[in-house]
Amino acid sequence: MPSPPRAEASGSSLDPGKPKSATAAEYGENDAAEDTPLLRSGSSSLRAGSVSIASASEYGREQDDATDSLDLDTPNQTVSRGRAVAIVLSVYLLIFLIASNMSGITMAQSMIAADLDAYDEAVWFAAAFLVAMSSSTPVAGKLASVFSPRAVALAASALFATGCAATARAPSFAAFVTGRALSGVGAGGVTVLAVVLILELASKRQRGLFFGLLNAGFTTGVSLGAVVFGGLISVTGWRVLFWIQTPLSLVAGLGIYLSVPSSFSSSQILKEERATLATKLKRIDYLGGLFLSATVILFLFGLSGSIRVVPLVVSSGTLALFVLIEYYVAVDPIIPIAVLQNRGALLLCISQLGFMAARWTVLFYAPITALAVRGFAPAASGSMLIPTNLGFGMGGLLVGWLHVRHTGSFWLSCLVSLALFAASLFVLSLISTADAPLALYVAAVFANGLFTGAGLNYTLAHLLHLTPPETHYVATSLLGTFRGFAGSFGSAIGGGIFARTLRAALESGFGALDGHGGSGGPPPPDRAELIRKLVGSPALVFHGGLADAERAVAVSGYVDALRVLFQAAVVLSLGVLVIQAATGWKAGTSDKAKIDRDEASVLGGDAERDREAEGRQ
Numbered sequence: 001m002p003s004p005p006r007a008e009a010s011g012s013s014l015d016p017g018k019p020k021s022a023t024a025a026e027y028g029e030n031d032a033a034e035d036t037p038l039l040r041s042g043s044s045s046l047r048a049g050s051v052s053i054a055s056a057s058e059y060g061r062e063q064d065d066a067t068d069s070l071d072l073d074t075p076n077q078t079v080s081r082g083r084a085v086a087i088v089l090s091v092y093l094l095i096f097l098i099a100s101n102m103s104g105i106t107m108a109q110s111m112i113a114a115d116l117d118a119y120d121e122a123v124w125f126a127a128a129f130l131v132a133m134s135s136s137t138p139v140a141g142k143l144a145s146v147f148s149p150r151a152v153a154l155a156a157s158a159l160f161a162t163g164c165a166a167t168a169r170a171p172s173f174a175a176f177v178t179g180r181a182l183s184g185v186g187a188g189g190v191t192v193l194a195v196v197l198i199l200e201l202a203s204k205r206q207r208g209l210f211f212g213l214l215n216a217g218f219t220t221g222v223s224l225g226a227v228v229f230g231g232l233i234s235v236t237g238w239r240v241l242f243w244i245q246t247p248l249s250l251v252a253g254l255g256i257y258l259s260v261p262s263s264f265s266s267s268q269i270l271k272e273e274r275a276t277l278a279t280k281l282k283r284i285d286y287l288g289g290l291f292l293s294a295t296v297i298l299f300l301f302g303l304s305g306s307i308r309v310v311p312l313v314v315s316s317g318t319l320a321l322f323v324l325i326e327y328y329v330a331v332d333p334i335i336p337i338a339v340l341q342n343r344g345a346l347l348l349c350i351s352q353l354g355f356m357a358a359r360w361t362v363l364f365y366a367p368i369t370a371l372a373v374r375g376f377a378p379a380a381s382g383s384m385l386i387p388t389n390l391g392f393g394m395g396g397l398l399v400g401w402l403h404v405r406h407t408g409s410f411w412l413s414c415l416v417s418l419a420l421f422a423a424s425l426f427v428l429s430l431i432s433t434a435d436a437p438l439a440l441y442v443a444a445v446f447a448n449g450l451f452t453g454a455g456l457n458y459t460l461a462h463l464l465h466l467t468p469p470e471t472h473y474v475a476t477s478l479l480g481t482f483r484g485f486a487g488s489f490g491s492a493i494g495g496g497i498f499a500r501t502l503r504a505a506l507e508s509g510f511g512a513l514d515g516h517g518g519s520g521g522p523p524p525p526d527r528a529e530l531i532r533k534l535v536g537s538p539a540l541v542f543h544g545g546l547a548d549a550e551r552a553v554a555v556s557g558y559v560d561a562l563r564v565l566f567q568a569a570v571v572l573s574l575g576v577l578v579i580q581a582a583t584g585w586k587a588g589t590s591d592k593a594k595i596d597r598d599e600a601s602v603l604g605g606d607a608e609r610d611r612e613a614e615g616r617q
Contacts, residue, residue: 076200083259084201090255091194094157095217097245097252098187100225101129106367107230107382108238110537115238118173119536126364127300127495128177132184133191134482135296139289140189142334144196146284150260156189157253161246168242179242186249193256200264212400212457216393219449226367226382233378285330291322292334300493344466344583345475349482351583352459354576355418356486358425358569359452361494362388365562366445369432372538372558387442388449395453409585410462417455418580422573424448429566433559456483459580466583497568499535502561506531509553 079087105112105126113122144152163183170176194214202210229241295318302311326333366388371381395417404410424447431441460479467475510527523531534540534554541554 075203077264079201079259079261079264083261086255086259087197087201090252090259091190091197092217093252093255094160094190094249095194095214096221096224097160097249098133098190099218099221100228101183101187101245102126102225103222103363103367103382103385104225104229104241105129106364107226107378108233108241110539111233111238112176113536116170116173116176118176119532121173121177122536124177125180128180129184129187131297131300132181133188134486135293136185136188137192138292138334140192142284142289142332143189144192146332148260148262148264149193149196149200150257150262150264152189153193153256153260154253156186156193157249157256158186159183160186160190161249161253162186164242164245164249168239168246197260209397209400209404211404211460212393212396212398212453215396215453215456219389219392219453222363222385222389226385228382230367230378230380230382283332285325285332285334288322288325288330288334291318291325295319295322342467342475345463347579347583348459348463348466349479351418351576351580352479353482353486354572354579355421355452355455355459356483357494358421358573358576359448360486361565361569362425362428362445362448364494365498365565368538368558369441369562372541373432373434373555373562374438375434375542378539378543384442384445388445391446391449391451392453393449395450395455396457397453399454399457404457404461409465410458411581411583411585413458414455414462414580414583415577417451417458418573418577421448421451421455422570422577424451425566425570425573429563429570432562432566434555462583465585494565494569498561498565501564502557503531503535505557505560506534506553509557510550513549513553 109122109125112125113119118125140152140156160183163179163181163186166179166182167176168179170179198210198214232241295315298311298315298318302308302315326335363385366384367381370376370384371378376384399413403413424444427444428441428448431437431444463475463479507523510523510531514524514527522528530550533544534557537544538558540546541551541558546554
């Protein structure tokens with residue numbers, strides 16, 4: 001029997017050169033010895049000739065193997081080497097700036113709080129950025145599937161730059177968090193854009209490695225951002241640190257815009273190539289995006305600091321309205337119905353929410369441990385993130401290079417990495433003290449980063465396995481939303497737990513120091529003011545002129561707060577492990593695959609009836 005026609009690459013996509021569906025009548029007209037075109041979807045293949053089903057034969061298996069090999073090694077689109085280098089450098093610069101905003105704010109927090117007299121609201125310095133970033137990510141994912149990625153890159157970088165400029169000029173706390181929120185919206189668009197470019201320009205076999213590189217770029221920004229902010233803030237002031245990001249982000253966005261060809265469009269873009277701008281804008285689910293963003297913002301506001309019941313209740317109502325809009329109103333939903341109905345994908349996103357919320361406790365509070373418990377200088381405190389983010393980058397790169405080199409389920413790998421991550425947090429809860437060996441603490445934060453990087457790469461690969469290919473853009477942007485949402489949890493909710501525990505410990509400690517620890521009354525005004533400043537400014541513990549006895553109380557209070565925080569993160573991680581296990585390992589299927597399987601079933605039934613008729617004759 002002659003070998004079947006091999007699918008060849010045409011442009012940036014596979015083109016077998018034959019129609020992918022045929023009617024039963026057309027197949028019946030072919031001669032029994034004739035090799036016919038393939039009816040293929042995923043791994044299913046049909047061949048007519050003696051009206052037999054080739055998907056069960058060696059012929060079909062060979063065709064599937066050839067196609068699968070091409071699918072693994074062929075990217076959706078290609079660009080020249082020079083353009084590729086320019087895109088990588090520009091994306092890296094934007095990712096670096098975004099990540100440095102997340103970690104650097106912990107080093108600048110004390111000076112900003114003093115300058116704006118916002119000690120009580122310091123938790124929102126980071127939360128405003130992260131809430132805006134996580135709430136804008138799904139909308140950015142939808143825009144990336146409708147418009148050219150180069151346009152999204154330019155708009156996102158412009159928003160980020162505008163937010164940095166507004167932050168640098170802020171005369172008040174309200175203006176400051178407004179600028180941070182604008183930066184966060186732009187950061188959400190950049191994060192989605194980076195994932196889109198990897199999905200389009202990297203082959204399936206290389207995606208794991210490039211996602212590892214993306215994580216490495218992100219973690220470099222987190223590490224060096226804290227170091228740079230901590231080292232320069234005493235020299236330049238905090239406003240210059242935000243001003244300088246404005247031109248850098250604009251240059252990076254312009255670099256992506258000029259490097260990505262004008263013909264480049266995401267493979268998920270509207271199929272009407274001549275669709276007008278008005279048509280594209282009309283299809284966007286503005287109402288769904290509004291209610292989704294409102295849900296995220298209200299939920300986090302209700303849980304940050306003190307618990308607020310009204311925002312929590314309202315957020316549940318906006319969430320219900322969002323789901324109803326996606327099901328019954330939206331023409332092109334922000335989150336496709338196929339994703340909303342995919343149990344495994346939704347559970348995986350929820351597990352990532354808890355996973356990364358626990359991780360952010362390390363990113364935010366490892367520098368604070370060095371600053372307030374070990375007495376490091378601000379610049380040296382930021383360097384505490386270097387080992388944990390070095391581990392993070394290594395974990396993602398090693399997993400992408402050695403293991404995530406194929407499509408399929410990574411269920412067990414996800415569970416193992418999450419279990420090891422929880423163990424590292426438990427160790428940190430025990431050794432975040434002044435007398436623990438520094439080498440042991442560095443090893444623990446390195447291990448936490450290593451298991452985090454591995455877990456992120458495994459869970460992303462598993463999500464691509466759980467969801468249909470045509471929903472990968474929105475599914476990955478939804479995953480990004482939950483991960484960004486987790487950063488908000490780590491800063492707002494985790495910060496609330498930490499601040500409440502610290503305040504209680506300081507009140508108790510200073511009460512005992514002043515000789516009225518058992519009175520239960522409020523502290524004197526001078527003590528109340530000192531406690532307020534210590535909660536919002538960890539640098540005051542060793543660099544605020546405290547007496548030795550007062551410093552001992554402050555250090556003890558920070559140790560207690562860190563222990564409670566990391567133990568809460570351990571409990572959360574164990575819950576994450578259970579949810580991740582419930583995602584299962586069943587692959588997602590597309591509507592196209594289902595249609596082709598139905599056609600195969602019909603053709604198979606026709607063939608069986610024909611054979612029965614021949615036997616009766």
